[in-house]
Amino acid sequence: MKKYTLFTVILSVILVFPKLVNAQGVQQQDRVQDPTMDVSITPNADENQVQNQNQYAVQNQGVETQLMSANQQMQKLMDMDGLGEDVRFRLGTLAQAHLQTQSQIQQEVNKLNSRSRATRLFAGTDLGAVKNMKAQLEQNRVRVQQLNELKNQLANEGELTMLQETIQAMNLENTALQERITAEDQQKSLFGWLFRLFAN
Numbered sequence: 001m002k003k004y005t006l007f008t009v010i011l012s013v014i015l016v017f018p019k020l021v022n023a024q025g026v027q028q029q030d031r032v033q034d035p036t037m038d039v040s041i042t043p044n045a046d047e048n049q050v051q052n053q054n055q056y057a058v059q060n061q062g063v064e065t066q067l068m069s070a071n072q073q074m075q076k077l078m079d080m081d082g083l084g085e086d087v088r089f090r091l092g093t094l095a096q097a098h099l100q101t102q103s104q105i106q107q108e109v110n111k112l113n114s115r116s117r118a119t120r121l122f123a124g125t126d127l128g129a130v131k132n133m134k135a136q137l138e139q140n141r142v143r144v145q146q147l148n149e150l151k152n153q154l155a156n157e158g159e160l161t162m163l164q165e166t167i168q169a170m171n172l173e174n175t176a177l178q179e180r181i182t183a184e185d186q187q188k189s190l191f192g193w194l195f196r197l198f199a200n
Helices: 002-033 035-078 085-113 117-122 127-153 157-185 192-199
Strands: none
Touching: 035 085, 035 157, 085 127, 085 157, 127 157, 127 192
């Protein structure tokens, strides 16, 4: 009886095992011969990387363009004739503070742009740079409020128009900056959660 049982088990293993190995071999062969299965995954990953890089490039151009535009508008406003001394002084103070803020924003944007793909993949974004950009954004919003308060002190239609254009340029700058901050905050990484845990 034991001989029959042992013989049956050995015979089953000899007959069934090659079929299992052959089935796995055919399955592996199908994978190798079917290039659409592997190719369809890789381009999507590459497309996502390219799309993310393009998104950062567009956002970076948006921030830099809006920084320049707001700076030019502020300079045009300062160059206007007929501004009262008090208004000119307040505008000068705001313009100087705005230039310092723009310089700091540009430094933080450069830090973010210089971060390699590998660093972004593992560590994510530069949390310190994003935090500084948020602080600068808040300062810009305060300056926009101060410029809105100056509207009441201007009587000339041309001055009011120029001030409104400056406010609009600063609002566009703030919008571009907020979009970049949001994109950086939403960036996923392998260990970014750990860095965020220690950063807070």
